[in-house]
Amino acid sequence: MNKHTILVVDDNRTNLQIVRDVLEKNYTLLLANSGERALKFIQKRKPDLILLDLMMPGMDGKETFREIRKEPENTGIPVIFLTANQDEEAEVECLALGASDFITKPIVPQILERRISNTIALEELQKHLQQKIDEKTQEIKTLALQSIYAIVHTLEAKDDVTRGHSVRVAGFSRALAVEMGLDDTKVEQVYQTALLHDVGKIGIPDAILKKKGQLTEEEFTIIKQHTTIGADILSTISTMDFLQQGARYHHERYDGRGYPMGLSGEQIPLIGRIIAVADVYDALISERQYKNAMEKYSARDQLLKNSGSQFDPEVLRCFIRLLDSGVLDEIEKL
Ligand SMILES: [Fe+2]
Numbered sequence: 001m002n003k004h005t006i007l008v009v010d011d012n013r014t015n016l017q018i019v020r021d022v023l024e025k026n027y028t029l030l031l032a033n034s035g036e037r038a039l040k041f042i043q044k045r046k047p048d049l050i051l052l053d054l055m056m057p058g059m060d061g062k063e064t065f066r067e068i069r070k071e072p073e074n075t076g077i078p079v080i081f082l083t084a085n086q087d088e089e090a091e092v093e094c095l096a097l098g099a100s101d102f103i104t105k106p107i108v109p110q111i112l113e114r115r116i117s118n119t120i121a122l123e124e125l126q127k128h129l130q131q132k133i134d135e136k137t138q139e140i141k142t143l144a145l146q147s148i149y150a151i152v153h154t155l156e157a158k159d160d161v162t163r164g165h166s167v168r169v170a171g172f173s174r175a176l177a178v179e180m181g182l183d184d185t186k187v188e189q190v191y192q193t194a195l196l197h198d199v200g201k202i203g204i205p206d207a208i209l210k211k212k213g214q215l216t217e218e219e220f221t222i223i224k225q226h227t228t229i230g231a232d233i234l235s236t237i238s239t240m241d242f243l244q245q246g247a248r249y250h251h252e253r254y255d256g257r258g259y260p261m262g263l264s265g266e267q268i269p270l271i272g273r274i275i276a277v278a279d280v281y282d283a284l285i286s287e288r289q290y291k292n293a294m295e296k297y298s299a300r301d302q303l304l305k306n307s308g309s310q311f312d313p314e315v316l317r318c319f320i321r322l323l324d325s326g327v328l329d330e331i332e333k334l
Contacts, residue, residue: 007041009032010056018109026113035063035064042077047077049120054087065094065098076127078101078122078123082104091104144192148192164334168282174194176277177274189242192240193242193243196246197230197246199233200232202233227247227251228248231248249261249268257309273315276311277316300320303320
């Protein structure tokens with residue numbers, strides 16, 4: 001195993017010699033006799049721990065510590081202060097600054113060794129735990145996305161006519177969320193939510209869902225229920241409570257004449273206003289049992305005719321910008 005590297009900073013030559021005698025067998029040592037030199041060392045090589053004398057001429061220990069911590073990449077390096085015996089006030093101050101520990105002088109070899117090995121062990125444990133947390137977080141994210149895809153496939157197994165619809169709507173919605181400047185977390189939420197916007201169709205009878213020709217008023221009332229059925233299904237995933245919003249709000253209209261709640265304007269959560277545009281665009285450019293696919297620029301005109309009535313004008317403006325830039329072309333092929 002590689003030896004850990006310790007940077008020892010002390011203006012007193014005798015102290016440096018004592019520390020070297022105690023530690024050089026088990027550690028790689030970098031010795032600095034001033035705060036200024038210590039900073040230069042750190043720029044070249046990051047130690048695993050810094051042993052820092054508090055009382056030094058020129059730049060003292062506290063100032064050196066603050067300078068070290070100014071660099072974000074140095075914040076993880078544990079620092080142990082060397083303090084004069086009985087100086088409790090200084091010790092409290094060092095710990096408050098963020099030091100890992102302090103050792104009082106005169107140095108007792110066994111205490112020095114033990115404190116250093118404990119601090120390094122603790123630091124390694126923290127790093128290891130953080131790594132495990134990161135791995136598990138990634139696993140959970142992957143599991144969530146795989147579960148969402150499994151639900152989408154379940155829907156498509158029932159409703160093969162709209163195969164690919166959910167994935168395309170999710171792709172358009174994600175691109176739109178990025179274009180609108182949402183942060184990465186929100187963008188991912190929009191994507192996952194859009195994938196599941198039509199999941200409530202699972203609860204709609206095939207005879208209505210796959211009917212060729214005009215729906216009766218009663219049938220249309222039943223079709224509309226896919227919004228609330230979807231929201232109810234998704235509300236069981238309480239750790240991702242944003243998921244149900246797509247299902248519930250994607251048929252609301254900006255002018256308040258949509259369903260199921262008849263909300264208007266910004267009463268409709270943004271995620272719903274985004275998916276609404278993506279959903280209609282995909283429906284327009286796709287073939288259905290009752291209609292042919294519309295050409296891209298006719299669909300563009302159709303959307304613009306409904307700006308401010310069906311769609312949030314600002315959301316639509318961003319979508320049109322994306323459409324015109326060609327960014328959506330690849331998603332359309334999914
Ligand atoms: Fe829908």
